[in-house]
Amino acid sequence: MDRPLICLTLTGKTLLENLTLVNKYRSVIDVAELRADFLDDDERLLIRKFPLMAGLPCILTLRRVVDGGQFREGEAARTVLFARALSFAGEENAKTFDYVDFEEDFRVPSLQDVALAFGTKIIRSVHCMDGPVSNITERLRSLRTTSYEIPKIAFMPHSLSDVTKLFAEAEQMNDNNHILIAMGPLGAPSRILSAKLKNYLTFTSAPELASNVGNLAHFDPITLNETYHFKTIDRDTDVFGITGWPLNATSSPVLHNTAYRAHNMNAVYVPLRSEKIGDVFPLARQIGVKGFSVTIPHKESVLGYLDSVDEHVAEIGACNTVVEKDGSWYGYNTDWSGFKRSLLEFTGFKNLRGKRVAIIGAGGAAHAIAYAVKKLHGNACVFNRTLGKARALAEKFGFKYAPLGPDSVHLLKRYSDVIIQTTSKGMNASLPADESNDPIYFYEFSGKEKVFDIVYVPETTPVMARASQAGCKVCNGYEMLKYQGWEQFALFTGVEYNDYNE
Numbered sequence: 001m002d003r004p005l006i007c008l009t010l011t012g013k014t015l016l017e018n019l020t021l022v023n024k025y026r027s028v029i030d031v032a033e034l035r036a037d038f039l040d041d042d043e044r045l046l047i048r049k050f051p052l053m054a055g056l057p058c059i060l061t062l063r064r065v066v067d068g069g070q071f072r073e074g075e076a077a078r079t080v081l082f083a084r085a086l087s088f089a090g091e092e093n094a095k096t097f098d099y100v101d102f103e104e105d106f107r108v109p110s111l112q113d114v115a116l117a118f119g120t121k122i123i124r125s126v127h128c129m130d131g132p133v134s135n136i137t138e139r140l141r142s143l144r145t146t147s148y149e150i151p152k153i154a155f156m157p158h159s160l161s162d163v164t165k166l167f168a169e170a171e172q173m174n175d176n177n178h179i180l181i182a183m184g185p186l187g188a189p190s191r192i193l194s195a196k197l198k199n200y201l202t203f204t205s206a207p208e209l210a211s212n213v214g215n216l217a218h219f220d221p222i223t224l225n226e227t228y229h230f231k232t233i234d235r236d237t238d239v240f241g242i243t244g245w246p247l248n249a250t251s252s253p254v255l256h257n258t259a260y261r262a263h264n265m266n267a268v269y270v271p272l273r274s275e276k277i278g279d280v281f282p283l284a285r286q287i288g289v290k291g292f293s294v295t296i297p298h299k300e301s302v303l304g305y306l307d308s309v310d311e312h313v314a315e316i317g318a319c320n321t322v323v324e325k326d327g328s329w330y331g332y333n334t335d336w337s338g339f340k341r342s343l344l345e346f347t348g349f350k351n352l353r354g355k356r357v358a359i360i361g362a363g364g365a366a367h368a369i370a371y372a373v374k375k376l377h378g379n380a381c382v383f384n385r386t387l388g389k390a391r392a393l394a395e396k397f398g399f400k401y402a403p404l405g406p407d408s409v410h411l412l413k414r415y416s417d418v419i420i421q422t423t424s425k426g427m428n429a430s431l432p433a434d435e436s437n438d439p440i441y442f443y444e445f446s447g448k449e450k451v452f453d454i455v456y457v458p459e460t461t462p463v464m465a466r467a468s469q470a471g472c473k474v475c476n477g478y479e480m481l482k483y484q485g486w487e488q489f490a491l492f493t494g495v496e497y498n499d500y501n502e
């Protein structure tokens, strides 16, 4: 079975700039696409030199604005440029573009003849930049009018359902002589799981020029190879993933994919971004997802889609891990156990018996944390900006509650053996600590408190810095995140996670 190739899309202004990128990524790419529409005018006159300079198979593309490109000079000028690039190519293979991209409506028989004469394959493309394409299978068939054409359909999905339809349509295809792409962040599975779409190739961009094609959400070739192990993915690869919205940054793919590789498992973990949790399950069924992580904002809403949940999910009211078994979906929560393990390591305690604990915040994460504190026999008070949420959470576990502000300072002092910060207030904040980034700015540390902030970016949050200065022992949320991921891995695969130095 042929595996999809990795193509590096080149959007530099000069041939030399593009060549530098080809050389930098040569070891991880198979093909280079020269996007001549991005080149300076003078450079466009020299494009026929590029295949020999690059020394690997090249695609020539001159994309119009309507198809998401930069070429504005009209069809006559485009035809002339294509003719220059193709018809003057020598008969030596190294001097010839291996592929040329002609859009569906760009049919110039003389250029097609030239391409045929020099053995240049035509990628016959359709781009829909503002929505999905329907009848994909039929459309692909009608695009390929000769055997030396590779039909390509790329569209911008509106939701994950559009991506699901793409995978469903690809099932009808018998060969890998086509390219199907869902663009943008929603389309990430179509780029990584190219082998499941039976694609001829997948497109990537160098991080140096990623902003030129930002809305397409190309992966860079190193990430595709090293994080997702693209070259080992085939039609039998087991798929796992993570869903959430907007899911801009997540370290989970590195954590899970590193372990699959270490255990020689034919498996991959991919982002399954979705605004609606309900759209994730049809895609998961379509591509055979065996398990997925759930993050903000779907941890509660996912419960309505599960066939069964474990006792911890039932008590916490949130699920961050979904596993498929014999066609049913099972929900687990590893946030609470990941937190518990990290907290015990940090404090050196066996449990929280006899300890007074402050839980700052009453959001989604605080629910798993309050559950862990209860399981560890801690006596806690929940402090939150919105008092109703503090009350609801505290009453669930028999804890005290109070508003988050200077009026609660005495109560906070009484519950200060361990202070667990769970609000998002210090996230991405810079020092020094002040009222805007430290949720307990009104509290003066004695130096005896153990302070656990579940936020891990920055590594030292403002409240941690202030507590540490007063002599307190502090810990961020990185180990909690790591341990919850390790447990997910075990639930997904049945294998214990080791520390693989991701």
Ligand code: NAP
Residues within 6 Å of the ligand: 296, 335, 360, 361, 362, 363, 364, 365, 366, 384, 385, 386, 389, 404, 422, 423, 424, 425, 427, 439, 454, 455, 456, 477, 478, 480, 481, 482, 484
């Ligand atoms: P969430 O459900 O949106 O809850 C946010 C909490 O922060 C609420 O208690 C909210 O108070 C409070 N808050 C937000 N802005 C505030 C402000 N300006 N002043 C005071 N309180 C404020 O979010 P979540 O899922 O609980 O996540 C919270 C944080 O924990 C995030 O930074 C997340 O990245 C981190 N987290 C870490 C891990 C880990 O593994 N380490 C796991 C999960 C979450 P109100 O109720 O008044 O709105």
